[in-house]
Amino acid sequence: MMTLNKILLFSFLAIFTSCNGQEKTNTSKDSNASKLSPTVISSFKPIPLAPDFDTTLVSQYIRSIFQDTKGHLWFGTIGQGVVRYDQKTLRYFSNPDGFINTSVFAINEDKKGNLWFGTDAGVYKYDGKTFRNYNQKDGLNSIDITRKGILVDKSGTIWVGTHGGVYRYDPASDSFSLFQQLPPINVAGIMEAQNGNIWFASSNKGVFRYNGKTITNIAEKEGLGENYAGGIAEDKDGNMWFTMKNGICKYDGKTFTEYTAKDGLGGTEFWGIIIERSGIIWVTARGSTTRFDPSLDKTDPKAFTVFTPNDGLNCCVQSMFQDKSGNMWWGAGSGLYRFDGKRFYQVKKKGPWK
Numbered sequence: 001m002m003t004l005n006k007i008l009l010f011s012f013l014a015i016f017t018s019c020n021g022q023e024k025t026n027t028s029k030d031s032n033a034s035k036l037s038p039t040v041i042s043s044f045k046p047i048p049l050a051p052d053f054d055t056t057l058v059s060q061y062i063r064s065i066f067q068d069t070k071g072h073l074w075f076g077t078i079g080q081g082v083v084r085y086d087q088k089t090l091r092y093f094s095n096p097d098g099f100i101n102t103s104v105f106a107i108n109e110d111k112k113g114n115l116w117f118g119t120d121a122g123v124y125k126y127d128g129k130t131f132r133n134y135n136q137k138d139g140l141n142s143i144d145i146t147r148k149g150i151l152v153d154k155s156g157t158i159w160v161g162t163h164g165g166v167y168r169y170d171p172a173s174d175s176f177s178l179f180q181q182l183p184p185i186n187v188a189g190i191m192e193a194q195n196g197n198i199w200f201a202s203s204n205k206g207v208f209r210y211n212g213k214t215i216t217n218i219a220e221k222e223g224l225g226e227n228y229a230g231g232i233a234e235d236k237d238g239n240m241w242f243t244m245k246n247g248i249c250k251y252d253g254k255t256f257t258e259y260t261a262k263d264g265l266g267g268t269e270f271w272g273i274i275i276e277r278s279g280i281i282w283v284t285a286r287g288s289t290t291r292f293d294p295s296l297d298k299t300d301p302k303a304f305t306v307f308t309p310n311d312g313l314n315c316c317v318q319s320m321f322q323d324k325s326g327n328m329w330w331g332a333g334s335g336l337y338r339f340d341g342k343r344f345y346q347v348k349k350k351g352p353w354k
Helices: 004-017
Strands: 039-042 062-067 073-077 082-085 089-093 104-109 115-119 122-126 131-134 145-152 158-162 165-170 175-178 187-192 198-202 207-210 215-218 232-234 240-243 247-251 256-260 268-275 281-286 288-292 304-307 319-322 328-332 335-339 344-347
Touching: 062 145, 062 319, 062 328, 073 104, 115 145, 122 145, 145 187, 158 187, 165 187, 187 232, 198 232, 198 240, 232 268, 240 268, 247 268, 268 319
Parallel strands: 039 089, 062 104, 104 145
Antiparallel strands: 062 073, 073 082, 082 089, 104 115, 115 122, 122 131, 145 158, 158 165, 165 175, 187 198, 198 207, 207 215, 232 240, 240 247, 247 256, 268 281, 281 288, 288 304, 319 328, 328 335, 335 344
């Protein structure tokens, strides 16, 4: 009988293999790669996920990206565990290190500096030396952690989103308990707003807002929360943005403003959304990634810029992240990418990292 981990791996392969467009690398940056190449440290040999598996990639499928308080970048992969980049080394953590599961969908850091990783076999905590796994015996009745499914809020509370509901960590008992104020939703993302509200995006029952006392379900907008992966973000003015079945939606607390392919978004099956500190919004979908400048009227031809595989980025983006220096990172169906302002270039083990 196939394990859940293997089933998920085959499912991702079926989805992303069909999206493998031609990737183009910025050769001018590659020429300096040797000057910036980190030392690769790995105590295991990864299992190829496809016959044409490229061993020069950081990983073929990067599902999550995070930067810790030390400035180190972490990449959650499918099949290769979690990878840490600290400027000098590219360190792979997996089975021999106590990190048994090799597929990582969410990463975050608590106030004590512990790293938390969400996998399809529960949650792992890394204290800098050892990994500790939390699963059913620790209160996680649903152990398949979702993409962007770990939040450490301002108070230090750790929230974990799964395909079967939301859990909170209790440090006193070193275990998790189900957050019963929410229904058993399929979580697509968790985030804390500037005003302290906790938002939960689901792929089956809309969006939920928790103000510390009560839950409000926002699902009346047709299509809201029904798309495959879902996404949630907040802009600097406090507006909430959600991915929908046919595009994205801005919610100002009272009204919805919808943006679809008719307005300039590229692709279909809208998945992820991230808002840069500059206010620029990036939206991922099957077939393309869109850069949206909300400061411009949507009729302005410069408001939406659609990038396809011809612009250097594999079409199946699985994660987006902005680091402390303002650099944007993308994890796609064929590795790790950066953006030079005009086009995307691939970052392999040897770089270019800057």
